[in-house]
Amino acid sequence: MRAIRRVVVIGSGVMGSGIAAHLANAGLIVDLLDIVPQSLTAKEEQAGLTLEDPRVRNRLAEEARQRLLQTKPAPLFTPAHLKRIEAGNLEDHHERLQQADWIIEVVVEKLEVKQVIFQLVDEWRKPGSIVSSNTSGISIAAMAAGRSDDFRHHFCGTHFFNPPRYLKLLEVIPTEETKPEVVQFIRQFAEQRLGKGVVIARDTVNFIANRIGTYGLQVTIQAMVEGGYGIDEVDEVTGPLLGRPKSATFRTLDVVGLDTYAHVANNVHLHVEDEAEKQVFCLPTFVQTMISNGWLGAKTGQGFYQKTRGQAGKEILVLNVESMEYRPRQRMQAPSINRAKQAKTLEEKIRILAYSEDRAGKLVWEVLKSTLLYAASKVGEIAEDLHSIDQAMRWGFGWELGPFEVWDALGVVKSVERMQAEGEVIPTLVKELLASGQTSFYQRNIGTTHFFTKGAGLREIEHDQRVINLEALKEKGRVITRNAGATLLDLDDGIALLQFTSPNNALGLDVIQLIHQELPKLEERYRGLVIGNQGKHFCVGANIALMLMEAQDENWFELEQVIKGFQQAMMKLKYSKIPVVAAPFQMALGGGAEISFPAAHIQAAAETYLGLVEVGVGLIPGGGGNKEVLLRLLDTIPEGVEVDLQSYVNQAFMLIAMARVSTSAHEAKALGLLRPQDGVTMNQDFLLYDAKQKAIRLAEEGYAPPIPRKIPVVGETGLATLELGAYGFLQSGQISDHDYTIAKKLAFVLAGGHVPKGTLVDEEYLLDLEREAFLSLLGEVKTQQRMQHMLLKGKPLRN
Numbered sequence: 134m135r136a137i138r139r140v141v142v143i144g145s146g147v148m149g150s151g152i153a154a155h156l157a158n159a160g161l162i163v164d165l166l167d168i169v170p171q172s173l174t175a176k177e178e179q180a181g182l183t184l185e186d187p188r189v190r191n192r193l194a195e196e197a198r199q200r201l202l203q204t205k206p207a208p209l210f211t212p213a214h215l216k217r218i219e220a221g222n223l224e225d226h227h228e229r230l231q232q233a234d235w236i237i238e239v240v241v242e243k244l245e246v247k248q249v250i251f252q253l254v255d256e257w258r259k260p261g262s263i264v265s266s267n268t269s270g271i272s273i274a275a276m277a278a279g280r281s282d283d284f285r286h287h288f289c290g291t292h293f294f295n296p297p298r299y300l301k302l303l304e305v306i307p308t309e310e311t312k313p314e315v316v317q318f319i320r321q322f323a324e325q326r327l328g329k330g331v332v333i334a335r336d337t338v339n340f341i342a343n344r345i346g347t348y349g350l351q352v353t354i355q356a357m358v359e360g361g362y363g364i365d366e367v368d369e370v371t372g373p374l375l376g377r378p379k380s381a382t383f384r385t386l387d388v389v390g391l392d393t394y395a396h397v398a399n400n401v402h403l404h405v406e407d408e409a410e411k412q413v414f415c416l417p418t419f420v421q422t423m424i425s426n427g428w429l430g431a432k433t434g435q436g437f438y439q440k441t442r443g444q445a446g447k448e449i450l451v452l453n454v455e456s457m458e459y460r461p462r463q464r465m466q467a468p469s470i471n472r473a474k475q476a477k478t479l480e481e482k483i484r485i486l487a488y489s490e491d492r493a494g495k496l497v498w499e500v501l502k503s504t505l506l507y508a509a510s511k512v513g514e515i516a517e518d519l520h521s522i523d524q525a526m527r528w529g530f531g532w533e534l535g536p537f538e539v540w541d542a543l544g545v546v547k548s549v550e551r552m553q554a555e556g557e558v559i560p561t562l563v564k565e566l567l568a569s570g571q572t573s574f575y576q577r578n579i580g581t582t583h584f585f586t587k588g589a590g591l592r593e594i595e596h597d598q599r600v601i602n603l604e605a606l607k608e609k610g611r612v613i614t615r616n617a618g619a620t621l622l623d624l625d626d627g628i629a630l631l632q633f634t635s636p637n638n639a640l641g642l643d644v645i646q647l648i649h650q651e652l653p654k655l656e657e658r659y660r661g662l663v664i665g666n667q668g669k670h671f672c673v674g675a676n677i678a679l680m681l682m683e684a685q686d687e688n689w690f691e692l693e694q695v696i697k698g699f700q701q702a703m704m705k706l707k708y709s710k711i712p713v714v715a716a717p718f719q720m721a722l723g724g725g726a727e728i729s730f731p732a733a734h735i736q737a738a739a740e741t742y743l744g745l746v747e748v749g750v751g752l753i754p755g756g757g758g759n760k761e762v763l764l765r766l767l768d769t770i771p772e773g774v775e776v777d778l779q780s781y782v783n784q785a786f787m788l789i790a791m792a793r794v795s796t797s798a799h800e801a802k803a804l805g806l807l808r809p810q811d812g813v814t815m816n817q818d819f820l821l822y823d824a825k826q827k828a829i830r831l832a833e834e835g836y837a838p839p840i841p842r843k844i845p846v847v848g849e850t851g852l853a854t855l856e857l858g859a860y861g862f863l864q865s866g867q868i869s870d871h872d873y874t875i876a877k878k879l880a881f882v883l884a885g886g887h888v889p890k891g892t893l894v895d896e897e898y899l900l901d902l903e904r905e906a907f908l909s910l911l912g913e914v915k916t917q918q919r920m921q922h923m924l925l926k927g928k929p930l931r932n
Contacts, residue, residue, distance in 0.1 A: 135234075135261075135318055136234065137161065137234040137235050137263075137322055137326075138161065138162060138234055139161065139162045139163075139164070139232055139233050139234055139235075140153075140156050140161050140162070140163050140164070140233060140234065140235045140236070140237065141163075141164045141166060141229055141230055141233040141235075141236045141237070142156070142163060142164070142165050142166070142237050142239060143166050143167075143223065143236065143237065143238045143239065143240060143250055143254075144166075144167060144238065144239035144240040144241075144267075145165050145166075145167040145193055145194040145196075145197035145198070145220075146197070146239065146240075147295070148239050148267060148293070148295055148297070149165065149167075149197070149237075149239035149240075149267075150165065150197040150198065150200065150201055150208070151204075151208050151293075151295060151296050151297045151298070152237060152239060152267065152293055152297045153165045153198075153201075153218050154201050154208035154209050154214070154218070154297070154298065155208065155293075155297040155298045155327065156327070157209065157214045157215070157217035157218050158209060158210045158214055158298065158739070158797075158799070159326050159327050159328075159815060160217070160326075161217065161326075162217055162219075163217055163218045163219070164218075164219050164221055164226065164229040164233070165194045165197065165198055165218055165219070165220050165221070166194060166220075166221045166222055166223050166226060166229065167193040167194040167197070167222060167223070168193065168222065168223060168224075169184075169190045169222045169223070169224050169225075170184070170189060170190070170192055170193060171184075172184075173189060174192075177189055177192075187225075190222050190224070190225060191220045191221055191222055191225075193222075194220035194221060194222065195220035197220075198215065198218050198220050201215060201218075202215060206296065206298075206299060207298075207796055207797075208296060208297070208298050209298075210298075210739065210796075210797035210798070210799035210800060211797065211799045211800045211803050213803070214799070223250075223253065227253075227257045228257075230253075230254060230257040230258050231257055231258065231259050232259075233258070233259075233262055234262055234263065235262065235263045235264075235265070236254055236258060236262060236263070236264045236265070237264075237265050237266075237267060237291065238250055238251065238254070238264075238265070238266045238267065238268075239266075239267040242268060242269065242270070242271060242396070244271050244272075244275055244276065247266060247268070247271065247276050248276060248278075248279075251264070251276060251277070251280060251284070251288075252279075252280075254284075255280045255281050255284045258284070260283050261283070261287065262287065263287050263288075263289075263315060263318075263319065264284060264287055264288045265288065265289050265290060265291040265319075266290050266291070267290075267291060267292060267293055268290060268292065269292060269339065269340075269343060269397065269400075270338050270339040270340070270343070270397065270400045270401075270404075272336060273288075273289065273290040273306050273307075273308050273336045274308045274309070274336055276288075277308055277310070285308070285310040285311075286310060286311065286312045286315070287311070287312065287315055288308065288310075288311060289305060289306055289307045289308065289311045289315065289316060289319065290304070290305065290306030290307075290334075290336070290340070291303060291304075291305055291306075291319065291323075292304040292305075292306065292334070292340055294342070294528075294529050299740075300528070300529065300531075301328070301329060301330040301528040301529075302329070302330055302332065302342060302524075302525060302528035302529035303323050303327070303329040303330070303331050303332075304331075304332055304333075304334045304340045304341060304342065304525065304529075305319055305320060305323070305331055305332070305333050305334065306333075306334045306335070306336050306340060307333070307336075308336060316333065319331075320333070324816055324819075325815070325816060325819070326815060327815060327816075328739060328814075328815030328816040328817070329816070330524060330527075330528040330818075332516070332521050332524050332525045332528070333516075333517065333521065334515065334516055334521070334525075335514065335515050335516060335517070337514060337515045338400060338401050338404040338405060339397060339400055339401055340515065341515050341516050341521065341522055341525040341529075342525040342526060342528075342529030342530060343397050343529075344401065344511065344515055345504070345507065345508050345511070345515075345522060345525070345526060345536065346526065346529065346530045347394070347397050347398050347401065347414070348401075348413060348414070348503075348504065348507050349500070349503075349504040349507075350382060350386065350394070350398075351398065351413050351414060352413065352499070352500060352503040352504060352507075353367060353371060353382050353500050354382075354417055354420075355413075355417075356496055356499040356500055356503075357454075357496070358417065358454070360492075360495065360496055360499070362465075362492075362496055363451065363453070363463060363465075364383045364437050364438075364451050364452055364454065365451045365462045365463055365464075365465075366463070366464075366465040366492075366496075367381070367382050367383065367496065368380075368381035368382055368383050368384060369381070369464065369465045369470070369493075370465065370467075370470065370486060370493045370496060370497055371497075371500065374470070374473050374474070374482050374483075374486060375482070375483060375486070375497070375501075375539075376479045376482075376483070376532060376533030376534045376539075377530070377531065377532050377533070378530075378531040383436075383437035383438070384437070384438060386430060386436065386437060387430035387431050387436040387437050387438055388430065388431050389430070390429050390430050390431075390432055391420060391423055391424055391428070391429045391430055391436055392424060392429050395416055395420065395424055398414045398416055399414070399416070401414040402414035402415060417454075419454040419457065422457060423436065423437075423452075428452075435459075436452075437451065437452050438450065438451055438452070439451075439452070439459050441459075448461070449462060450462070465492065465493055466492070467489070467491040467492045467493035467494070468489070468491055469485055469486050469489035469491050469493045469494050470486075470493050472485050472489075473485045473486050479533055479534065479542070480534075480542035483497075483501075483534075483539060483542045483543065484542060484543060484544070487501055487543055487548075488543075501539065501543070502548075502552060502555075502557065504536060505536050505537075505539065505540050505548075506552070506557060506558075506559075506560060508522055508536035508537070509536075509537075509540075509560040509562045509563050510560040510562075512560075512562050512587060513562075513587055518584065518586050518587075518592070519536075519537045519562070519574055519584060519585070519586075520537075520584045520594060522535060522536060522537065523535020523536060523537050523538055537574040537575070537584075538574075538575065540574060541573045541574055541575055544572075545563070545566065545567065545572055545573055545574070546567065546572055549563060549567065561587070562585075562587050565585075565587060565588070566585050569585075569590065571585055571591075576591060579605070579608045579609055580605050580608065580609055581593055581594075581596075582594045597818075598822070599816075599818070599819040599822045599823075600818050600819065600822065601624065601821040601822050601825070602667075603622060603630070603632060603666070603667050603821075604667075606622050606623075606624070607620075607622070611623045611624075611625075613629060613651070614647070614651060615634075616643045616646065616647055617634075617635070617643050618633065618634055618635040618641050618642070618643025618644055618647075619631060619632065619633055619634060619635075619643050619644045619647045620632045620634055621647065621651055621655075624663065624821075624825050626825070626829055627659050627660040627661065627829075627832070628659060628660065628661045628662070628663060628825050628828050628829060629655050629659045629661070629662050629663070630662070630663045630664070630665060630821070630825075631644075631647070631648070631662060631663070631664045631665075632665065632666045633666050633668070633672055634666075635676070637668075637669075637670065637673045638666060638668045638670060638671065638672045638673065638725070639672070639673055639674060639675065639676045639724075640672060640674065640675045640676065640699075640724040640725070640728065641675070641676040641679060642679075642695065642698075644702075644728075645695070645698050645699050645702045646698075648702040648705060648706065649698065649701070649702055649705070652705050652706070652709060655711065656709060656710040656711050659711060660711055660712075660828075660829075660832040661711050661712045661713075661714065661825075661828030661829060661831065661832050661836075662709070662711060662712070662713045662714070662828065663713075663714050663715075663716055663821065663824045663825055663828055664706075664713065664714070664715045664716065664728060664729070664732065665715070665716030665717075665718075665820065665821050665824055667821075669719065670718070670719040670720035670721070670725075671716075671717040671718050671719060671720065671721040671725050671729075671741070672717070672720070672721055672722070672723075672724060672725025672728065673720050673722055673723070673725060674722045674723030674724045674725055674746070674747075675699075675723055675724035675755075675756070677750055677920050677923065677924065678924055680692065680695075680911065680920070681917060681920045681921065681924070683695075684911045684912065684917060685917065689908065689912075692908060692911065693904065693908055696755050696756075696904050696907060696908065697904060699724075699727075699755065699756045700755075700756055700757050700900045700903075700904065703727060703728065703730075703731045703756050703757045704731070704757070704896070704900075706728070706731040706732065707731035707732075707838075707839065708838045708839065708841070709733075709838060710838060711832065711836065712733040712734065712827075712828050712831035712832055712836040713731070713732045713733050713734075713828075714732055714733065714734045714735070714736055714824045714825075714827050714828045714831070715728065715729035715732035715734075715735045715736070715824075716735075716736050716737070716738075716820050716821055716823075716824035717729050717735065717737050717738070717741050717743060718737065718738035718740065718741055718817050718820055719738070719740060719741065719742060719817075720742050721737075721741055721742065721743045721744075722742070722743075722744060722745075722746045722794065723745060723746050723747050723754070723758075724756055725743075726743050726744060726745055726758060726806070727745070727754060727756035727757055727758040727761070728756070729743070730757070730758065730761035730762075730765075731757070731761065733831060733836065733838075733839075734810070734811060734812065734827050734828075734831065735807055735808070735811040735812070736811070736812040736813075736814060736820065736823050736824040736827050737798040737801065737807060737811065737812070737813055737814070738798065738813075738814055738817040738820050739797060739798050739799070739813055739814065739815045739817075740797060740798070740817065741795065741797065741798040741801060742794050742795060742796065742797075743794065743795045743798070743801045743806050743807070744788075744792060744793055744794030744795060744806065745758045745759075745762065745788070745789050745792065746792040746794060747789075747792075748789070748790060748791075748792050748872070748875050748879075749792050749919070749923065749929040750916070750919045750920045750923050750929070751871065751875060751910060751913060751915060751916030751917075751918075751919035751920065752875070752907060752910050752911065752916060753789065753875065753878055753879045753882065753903070753906055753907060753910065754789065754903070754907075755903060755904065755907035757896075757900060757903070758789070759785070759789060759879070759882050759883055759899070759903050760844075760896060760899045760900065760903065762785045762788055762789060762805070762806065763781070763782065763785045763844070763883055763899075764844065765805050765806065765808060766781045766784055766785050766805045767781055767844070767845075768808070769781075769805065778845055778846075778847050778851070778890075778891075779847050779851050779854060782846075782847050782851055782855070782883050782884065783854075783855070783858070784805065785883055786855055786858075786879060786880060786883055788804060788805070788806070789879055789883075790859070790875075790876050790879055795807075798811075798813045799813065812827060841895065841896065843893035843894065843895060844885075844893065844894055844895070844896065844899065845891055845892070845893055846884060846885025846886075846888065846890075846891075846892055846893075846894055846899075847884050847885065847890050848884060848885055848886075848887070848888045848889050848890040848891070848892055849884070849887055849888065849889065849890070850890045851884040851885075851890060852880055852881060852884035852886075852887075855876075855880035855883070855884060856876075856877055856880050859873055859876035859877065859880065860873070862876075869931060869932065871913070871915040871916070871919075871932055872931075874910075874913070874915075875910060875916075878906040878909065878910055879906070881902065881906060882899065882902045882903050882906050885898075885899065885902070886902055915932050918930060918932055919932065
């Protein structure tokens, strides 16, 4: 059985160190190697070091290793993962190549340099170890030329996207000599262990995503210049309205860096033979001027956009590519933009924009038309099939729909007729599709999806049992019951699933009612329950708009009943006869955390941002979150060990009062928000499957609910300690008067109120304190102002 436990990464630049960090995140031991410096730094000279000192010889890799702790966004799940990375150099640490199960080259993009590296690797690697290059465009076969048979059979390209932790795509590029079982192993390992979406690419210039993506950028720039559009106008319609990231076109280029973008575009320009294609990849004059000026984007402080500070505060200016001067941003005025914003589905937004004859529509049509025709012409050349191209663009560039999914949204017949009328050459793939009688690239039926393949008709997308598709289950009639804000689904094998369905998956009365009504039935008919969904975020919290409205109407009795109902629902989940497994991912904030905490087990996605953030809207948690955080911390006390409870209460107080949100599931464990036994799933696509399997295992092991217990509290003396600490923050100006009011309410709950230190209380007692504090804060004018501000502006108000 092949296994990867130790990896060598050669090259400690931004990409190499980022890959090393993500491998460490996955629990692997990583050796980060670089060249030996040829000269001393001033600091090394002052320290009396020589070129032979290991600290000098390992300097490049060690400095890169340390930079991982300062890099934003964080490459590491937690700082502790840095311990899994050891710095070294290529001259002194050949033995590490012998120990490695996988060796990844991430050095400068020059073929001759890579060939020298691979000659060294070939001499020292152990037989059967996998070797790969992270090149973004150099021929994989050329790099392997002249190497041993065993090297070539175990060699491929593995193109990570930057930053490796956050971008899902991994392009695997085999050569004709790469063993199929090696490709299959890397694919499975990357999906399961690294959490990647893997696409197999052909050994062509820039592979799949960068080839299509850069072409799309180039034709967008061309359409902008020819149509006389501004950079800000282009970004307004090439972002979320087309199902693409908020950074759209030019803000994306600023983040990537114009030097990086130029390198990728020039690489295609130099290596493709078709003259028309070459011409598209020529850099515009204004981009060349920007590069000469050092206007490379975010890393140099200016690019297509420039942040300035004026009398009105911070302002973002945009470049006028004709005058090469910066100006204030402007909005594009076009009726289709407003109509698209009102559309319910992304497909409808795209159709509205592309088929409109106004200023926005003309731009969108030109960009989409060129990109779609190009993508279709490259099927078979850069990727085996169109589905691979769609996956690459979704995972690598953050598109919600790949090119062929966009084409289906436009309507293939209608769009092709328009393209032909405009004199465009229609690729063979598209002609074959229409000649076959098909009118779309994808055919979706209940439980299955097929896509069109050149010369072979429809091919079914292979179903991975680790991917549970909730919409497909609904199509199959697996809904147990539903209401306006929640759905219960049958996952098979005796496991049910509770899915939130309100906007942003906010928790409201519907979810609470469903738990109260249906959990007793589930306990009789099912053996486990998973709480999860497949939205953008697990849950952004409770419905504060509803609470604010009720508070302003002074419906205090109704509000108390709602909060009490929420608390009781959470207690029902905690003491359910069947195991409940919560599956949070991305944002699991406020109520999203509170509905996870009572679960017998939490199976969290690695990218889970978990925390109680209610203080941001002038409240404290109201669904049992205070109690559960305190219990989690108290449960870390070794049995029979005498400790000072105050330190644990202080820790809970700081987590909640500072609205601390974990930056990963692993950090949530370090903070105490997740328990040591809770699970982490690297690939979010597999999250519900893993949660379901855990629920099955708990049931098969004879799950029994926890036994209610008494909780020791710090009482009045502990309350005084907490209030004194909060008062210090107030006096130093770190918090406002209203923050202090909130802090005192929180302290009262966590301390257990006015009782002697060491008093044992039950959970209901703490819930009563919590509910009273929550409702009293909800009646505060400043709290209502904070709630209103959050609803209108989407960010906290400090009042």
